[in-house]
Amino acid sequence: MTRWLTTGLLLLASTAAAQGNLIIRFLDVGQGDAVLITSPEGKSLIYDGGRSETRMRELIQQYQIKNVSLVAASHADADHITGLVPVVEQFRPQLFLNNGLAGTTRIWSKLTSAAQQAGTKGLVAQDQVINLGSVKVTVIPPPPGMKAGEQNTHSVGLLIQYGTFKALMTGDSETAETEGWLKTYPASALGPIDVYKSIHHGAKNGDHPAWLSAVRPSNVVISVGPNNYGHPTTQALALYAKAGAAVYRTDLNGTVTVTVQPGGQYTIKTERGKSTPTPTTQPRSQSTPLVIPATPPAGVNVSYANCTAVRAAGKAPIRVGEPGYSRKLDRDGDGIGCE
Amino acid sequence: MSRHKRKSAPHPDPLPLGLLIIDGLEGDLARVELPNGGTQDIVLSQLPAGLKEGDVLLVTEAGAVIDHTETQRRREGAQTQLDALNAQAPSGEIDL
Numbered sequence A: 001m002t003r004w005l006t007t008g009l010l011l012l013a014s015t016a017a018a019q020g021n022l023i024i025r026f027l028d029v030g031q032g033d034a035v036l037i038t039s040p041e042g043k044s045l046i047y048d049g050g051r052s053e054t055r056m057r058e059l060i061q062q063y064q065i066k067n068v069s070l071v072a073a074s075h076a077d078a079d080h081i082t083g084l085v086p087v088v089e090q091f092r093p094q095l096f097l098n099n100g101l102a103g104t105t106r107i108w109s110k111l112t113s114a115a116q117q118a119g120t121k122g123l124v125a126q127d128q129v130i131n132l133g134s135v136k137v138t139v140i141p142p143p144p145g146m147k148a149g150e151q152n153t154h155s156v157g158l159l160i161q162y163g164t165f166k167a168l169m170t171g172d173s174e175t176a177e178t179e180g181w182l183k184t185y186p187a188s189a190l191g192p193i194d195v196y197k198s199i200h201h202g203a204k205n206g207d208h209p210a211w212l213s214a215v216r217p218s219n220v221v222i223s224v225g226p227n228n229y230g231h232p233t234t235q236a237l238a239l240y241a242k243a244g245a246a247v248y249r250t251d252l253n254g255t256v257t258v259t260v261q262p263g264g265q266y267t268i269k270t271e272r273g274k275s276t277p278t279p280t281t282q283p284r285s286q287s288t289p290l291v292i293p294a295t296p297p298a299g300v301n302v303s304y305a306n307c308t309a310v311r312a313a314g315k316a317p318i319r320v321g322e323p324g325y326s327r328k329l330d331r332d333g334d335g336i337g338c339e
Numbered sequence B: 001m002s003r004h005k006r007k008s009a010p011h012p013d014p015l016p017l018g019l020l021i022i023d024g025l026e027g028d029l030a031r032v033e034l035p036n037g038g039t040q041d042i043v044l045s046q047l048p049a050g051l052k053e054g055d056v057l058l059v060t061e062a063g064a065v066i067d068h069t070e071t072q073r074r075r076e077g078a079q080t081q082l083d084a085l086n087a088q089a090p091s092g093e094i095d096l
Helices: A003-018 A053-062 A084-090 A107-120 A175-184 A207-215 A236-244 A308-310 B068-084
Strands: A022-026 A034-039 A044-049 A071-074 A095-098 A120-126 A129-133 A135-142 A159-163 A165-170 A194-198 A219-223 A246-249 A256-260 A265-268 B016-027 B031-035 B039-042 B054-062 B063-066
Touching: A003 A034, A022 A159, A034 A053, A044 A084, A044 A129, A053 A084, A071 A084, A084 A107, A095 B068, A107 A265, A120 B068, A159 B068, A175 A207, A194 A256, A219 A236, A246 A265, B054 B068
Parallel strands: A044 A071, A071 A095, A095 A120, A165 A194, A194 A219, A219 A246
Antiparallel strands: A022 A034, A022 A256, A034 A044, A129 A135, A135 A159, A159 A165, A256 A265, B016 B031, B016 B054, B031 B039, B054 B063
């Protein structure tokens, strides 16, 4: 039965691709960023890879990823690049987009060595257009004047365009970088944005009013998992609310999937929790903000003493957002307990 | 009369020994890469003052110090490797 269902879903996925849809998946990788972008022609790029090689291998299987033409590291932090290693090893992409600023960590070294072994060419971010099949990807390089050696303020951004649809992602950039971009690009080149990836997992030094008033996001996706940093901050959430944007969070909603039709109409679906019920297209006011509950809904107040209890209940592995998940069950803090 | 035992401040966990690399700084925390490749958040007050992202720390029983030589060696080596990787990048509009 499951097999037939799986086959059916795969057929549906193939049909969607044949009809010319762009699919953007904000992958649930725990605390970190990872975005899989697949063109109507079946070409994929991955923007950041999250903090776990194991988790990325699971996602490669789950989404039946067949090829990746380009991997992009917004910057060299481990929660953005670790999952790129298995992607490079498995798919040998043509290009590895990066900010030109090497990291000193072992995982950075592993990634660049993997790229070298795979014959993947490096590509330093500059004002450049990359056509992922019929999808236009504009690279947004760090603006001039960023402090030397800082990874966050050298984050590489990507603007994704398909028909009238626009998505924007800008890594862990901080105020200095977004202010630099505001001086570099006219506001009309940045927004309005249909789907926007929250800067730096909703940190307080990321998004700010001047930047958001240029971006004018309809929907914000926060890639976030269990963390010690207070992400997403109440300040960031308040900014998105003030912008009138619907908010999705990978810690609460799991992987968030955006399907874009050739004209630019799009739908957003979540792995868990509420999804936006109707296509959020023009006019922007049709977009229905998703109110994320601060506490779990009634009826899901389950707790497990340990992983033995989780396994006995047939719930292992247990993911963040699922009833009974707790930090004590998730030793490595990747959002998946009792792995 | 009840006697309340005064709570002592919790002792921070001992630092992991070996070469730690500062992956990122997040407020009062440093995210460090451990020798086994995993990462751990450590309160900055437990680490040497003035450390920067990318620094290599040598942690022994005697304490933690910034290993400037190893930091420089890793920084230069990684940059050379990345520059070599980036040397053959295509220019102009790219079709994938």
